[in-house]
Amino acid sequence: xxxxxxxxxxxxxxxxxxxxxxxxxxxxxxxxxxxxxxxxxxxxxxxxxxxxxxxxxxxxxxxxxxxxxxxxxxxxxxxxxxxxxxxxxxxxxxxxxxxxxxxxxxxxxxxxxxxxxxxxxxxxxxxxxxxxxxxxxxxxxxxxxxxxxxxxxxxxxxxxxxxxxxxxxxxxxxxxxxxxxxxxxxxxxxxxxxxxxxxxxxxxxxxxxxxxxxxxxxxxxxxxxxxxxxxxxxxxxxxxxxxxxxxxxxxxxxxxxxxxxxxxxxxxxxxxxxxxx
Numbered sequence: 001x002x003x004x005x006x007x008x009x010x011x012x013x014x015x016x017x018x019x020x021x022x023x024x025x026x027x028x029x030x031x032x033x034x035x036x037x038x039x040x041x042x043x044x045x046x047x048x049x050x051x052x053x054x055x056x057x058x059x060x061x062x063x064x065x066x067x068x069x070x071x072x073x074x075x076x077x078x079x080x081x082x083x084x085x086x087x088x089x090x091x092x093x094x095x096x097x098x099x100x101x102x103x104x105x106x107x108x109x110x111x112x113x114x115x116x117x118x119x120x121x122x123x124x125x126x127x128x129x130x131x132x133x134x135x136x137x138x139x140x141x142x143x144x145x146x147x148x149x150x151x152x153x154x155x156x157x158x159x160x161x162x163x164x165x166x167x168x169x170x171x172x173x174x175x176x177x178x179x180x181x182x183x184x185x186x187x188x189x190x191x192x193x194x195x196x197x198x199x200x201x202x203x204x205x206x207x208x209x210x211x212x213x214x215x216x217x218x219x220x221x222x223x224x225x226x227x228x229x230x231x232x233x234x235x236x237x238x239x240x241x242x243x244x245x246x247x248x249x250x251x252x253x254x255x256x257x258x259x260x261x262x263x264x265x266x267x268x269x270x271x272x273x274x275x276x277x
Contacts, residue, residue, distance in 0.1 A: 019081040023088035030092045044093040051086040110259040117252040128241040136234035141242045152183035155228045170213045192240040
């Protein structure tokens with residue numbers, strides 16, 4: 001028997017159905033109007049302009065969370081499905097075709113960029129926060145560098161102590177060749193974002209392979225180094241994920257604001273052309 005749908009899944013299905021139905025009605029009405037020689041571009045243009053303006057309000061709600069305007073999750077759902085509906089309006093407005101001239105391209109390209117960045121943002125905001133919970137306690141972005149430095153300092157201390165307190169330089173030598181640079185800065189950002197963990201497995205296996213060359217105290221040191229490598233890898237994941245979310249925000253929001261400005265100019269020029277003709 002299939003597991004019952006969660007509240008979130010039910011809302012997603014409901015919202016997706018409403019957006020798809022609205023898009024289908026829009027396309028059907030526009031097609032019917034065109035068969036009767038009615039120009040729908042002004043209507044769809046105004047709908048699109050109002051949608052983009054309304055979608056821009058989500059950033060205001062995010063920046064001022066104390067406003068009594070509903071929950072952030074509800075706004076996010078509206079933003080996502082209104083965005084999909086805006087794509088349908090845009091395709092209807094452009095006749096499902098490519099731009100004919102430079103001014104149309106100046107509107108078409110930013111809209112496509114906003115739509116693509118918004119789609120990427122859905123994935124980032126759905127997947128990365130959930131994965132971050134599987135990579136240790138969430139660190140504040142501004143604290144990650146300090147925490148990384150603490151881990152690096154402990155690893156260096158262990159390596160120095162192993163050479164000083166034992167007759168073997170195995171651990172110190174391995175640390176110098178393989179781990180010193182690893183602990184100094186973030187690593188494997190692309191692997192973290194794609195969910196690949198092969199780099200961590202290889203590093204841990206290499207450290208554990210040194211057990212045969214050290215005594216009991218050396219094996220304790222190696223085990224602690226493994227823990228520090230894993231802790232550093234968790235920090236690297238936190239850094240990669242939070243950086244990706246920040247970069248996405250700095251791309252998507254300015255693009256959306258630029259699109260809104262260009263569409264406003266487009267609307268003014270379109271009406272000026274109609275009045276002038």
